[in-house]
Amino acid sequence: MKTTHKYLLIASLISLAVSAQARDLGPDEALKLRDSGTIQSFEKLNELALAQHPGGVIRETELENEWGRYVYQLEVVDAQGVEWDLELDATNGQILKNHQDD
Structure with missing residues (x-):
């Protein structure tokens, strides 16, 4: 197998593992x-998120x-219109x- 094919195969397998x-x-x-x-x-989870950005709205x-x-x-938009990503x-x-x- 050519080196290029090996790298493509490895990259594909890594991508599948991560997405799984x-x-x-x-x-x-x-x-x-x-x-x-x-x-x-x-x-409760929404309340906890909004407590981080009072006056915010969940999108x-x-x-x-x-x-x-x-x-x-x-995704929360705070009172000033700034978007925040929370997990x-x-x-x-x-x-x-x-x-x-x-």
Whole structure:
């Protein structure tokens, strides 16, 4: 096998492995996790996110399973119109990421 083909194969395998480790959860699965107590309620997670940016508004939310960890992702626009990307551990509400959107 030529060296170029080997590198392309390796790059493809790495890409597949990484994408397999993070997956979006649909509404039905998310509600089952909430109802079972595996993750916090979405209302509580939203409150925790908005506490970081008082007067802010949530634009988008998404629940993902990343490497076995449930991560709640939000896009928040603060009172000054600045966009923020937040990630919370959906099981306990810990803020994992809170940075200004580029």
